[in-house]
Amino acid sequence: MKIWEDEKQVYIRAAMERNTPEQNAALKERLERIDWSILEHIQRKETVNERGVFAPLEAVEVPEIEARRDEFKAAGQDTIRAGKVGAVLLAGGQGTRLGLDRPKGTLNIGVNRELYLFEQLFRNLMDVTDEAGAYVPMYIMTSNINHKDTVAFFEEHHYFGYPKDYVKFFIQEMVPACDHEGRVYMESDTEVAMSPNGNGGWFGSMVSAGLLDDIHARGLEWINVFAVDNCLQRIADPLFIGATIVSGCESGAKVVRKAAPDEKVGVLCTEDGKPSIAEYYEMTQEMATARKENGDLLYGFGVILNYLFSEKKLEQIADARMPIHVVEKKIPHIDLEGNMVKPEQPNGYKFETLVLDMVHMMDDCIPYEVVREREFAPIKNLHGVDSLDTARELLKGCGVTL
Numbered sequence: 001m002k003i004w005e006d007e008k009q010v011y012i013r014a015a016m017e018r019n020t021p022e023q024n025a026a027l028k029e030r031l032e033r034i035d036w037s038i039l040e041h042i043q044r045k046e047t048v049n050e051r052g053v054f055a056p057l058e059a060v061e062v063p064e065i066e067a068r069r070d071e072f073k074a075a076g077q078d079t080i081r082a083g084k085v086g087a088v089l090l091a092g093g094q095g096t097r098l099g100l101d102r103p104k105g106t107l108n109i110g111v112n113r114e115l116y117l118f119e120q121l122f123r124n125l126m127d128v129t130d131e132a133g134a135y136v137p138m139y140i141m142t143s144n145i146n147h148k149d150t151v152a153f154f155e156e157h158h159y160f161g162y163p164k165d166y167v168k169f170f171i172q173e174m175v176p177a178c179d180h181e182g183r184v185y186m187e188s189d190t191e192v193a194m195s196p197n198g199n200g201g202w203f204g205s206m207v208s209a210g211l212l213d214d215i216h217a218r219g220l221e222w223i224n225v226f227a228v229d230n231c232l233q234r235i236a237d238p239l240f241i242g243a244t245i246v247s248g249c250e251s252g253a254k255v256v257r258k259a260a261p262d263e264k265v266g267v268l269c270t271e272d273g274k275p276s277i278a279e280y281y282e283m284t285q286e287m288a289t290a291r292k293e294n295g296d297l298l299y300g301f302g303v304i305l306n307y308l309f310s311e312k313k314l315e316q317i318a319d320a321r322m323p324i325h326v327v328e329k330k331i332p333h334i335d336l337e338g339n340m341v342k343p344e345q346p347n348g349y350k351f352e353t354l355v356l357d358m359v360h361m362m363d364d365c366i367p368y369e370v371v372r373e374r375e376f377a378p379i380k381n382l383h384g385v386d387s388l389d390t391a392r393e394l395l396k397g398c399g400v401t402l
Helices: 010-018 021-032 036-042 062-067 069-081 117-132 147-156 202-208 212-218 238-247 285-289 311-320 355-360 388-397
Strands: 085-090 138-142 167-171 174-176 186-188 194-196 222-227 251-257 267-271 274-278 301-310 325-329 348-352 366-369
Touching: 010 021, 010 186, 036 174, 036 348, 062 069, 062 366, 069 117, 069 238, 085 202, 117 238, 138 147, 138 202, 147 167, 167 202, 174 348, 194 348, 202 212, 202 311, 222 238, 222 311, 238 251, 238 301, 238 366, 267 301, 274 355, 301 311, 301 355
Parallel strands: 085 138, 085 222, 138 167, 251 366
Antiparallel strands: 174 194, 222 301, 251 301, 267 274, 325 348
8 A cells, every 4th residue: 555545644645635636746756765664663662772781891991092002003004095994974964053054064163263163074084194195085974954055065165175086975864754643744745754864874875875886996894984063083093993903893982981970971881792882861870870999980981973883794784774763853744734833842753773773783892982182072052061162172272273
C-alpha cells in the first residue's frame, strides 16, 4: 500500500485534497523516494535506549602522550603523507542561537578583524598539512537549509587558501517527522516535514552522495570526523592518529578531563565490554563521583566530538544499519485545514542516528586526552557558558590574533 492510500495518514491525504493533479503527481514521486520503514521504529523506541553494563575505560593521558610524542607523531605523519587520512566536518547547522540566519560556520569570531569559524578550522587543518607536506581531503556535510550558502561562502573566500580539489560537499540525509501516532506531518501542501537524520548519519549520507568512490580512489584508510562549533578543533592531528594506530585500535576519541563530576558531557567508557559513551544524564550519582586510588574520577573523561575511525570498519557499520533513536521534538507543520502550526511543546517524533552508536559498533576505541584550554572551545551561545565570548578568550590564550 502506498503511504497516501493509508487512511491513517490524515495530513498527507488532507494536503492532497487541496492540491492540483500536477502537484499531487510531483508529491507522489517524492513520497515514493522515502523509506517509510523508519516509522516502524516508534514501536521500538523504548528498547533502543536500553543500556548495558558500564565500566571504566583507561585513557591515554597527556603525560604518556608527551613521553611518546615522537613515536606517535611519526606514525601519524607517515599516514598523512601516504594519503591515507581524510576529514569530515559536520556543518549542517544554522547559527540561529547566535543571531545568524546563515550557516553556523560563517560566524565571525574575530574582534578587530574578520575571522570566520570555517576559516579558523581550516587554519587549524593547514597547521598540520603544512608541516606534513601533504593535503588531507576534507568532506563537508551540509544540510538542505544551508548547502547553497555554505558552498557559496567557500567560493567567495577561495576556500581559505586550501586546494579546492581537496574539498567536497555533501548534504545530510533527511527523514520524515510524524506525530505521536505515526501520522506523517506536512511542511506545506506539497512538502513532507523532514528533519536531519542525526549526527551518526554522516557516513551513510556520504555513501548516498556517491563519495565512497572518491574515498576508495584516494586510498583513505582513516576518517577524522569533527563538529563545526569547536573553533579549537585540531584536525587530522598526527599525534592522535599515531596514538590510535600504534594502539592497534580501529577508532579513537579525543577527550578532555571533566571539570567536575556533574559536568554535562558524555563519558567514554565500555558497555557490555565494547566502547561506548554514557551520556551525563544516564550516569548514576555513584558512577559520576566514583574515584580511582589516586583521586581521579573513574569516569573522568568527556568526549568533544572529534573521532578517528577506520574507514573499512565504517563500511561494515553502514551495511549493518545503525540503531534509530526516536526523539520527541517540536515539529512545525500544517494542520488538516492547511494552517501553519508552530508548537510550543513537543508534538511528535524525529528519527536520529547518533555518533555514540558508531563508537559502540567498534571493537575498540582509544580515549585520547587533550588539554581543554588548547582544543575545546565550543560555541553554543553568544554569551555565558560555551559561548562566543568564552571561545574568543580561549583563542587569545592559544595565541590567535582576533
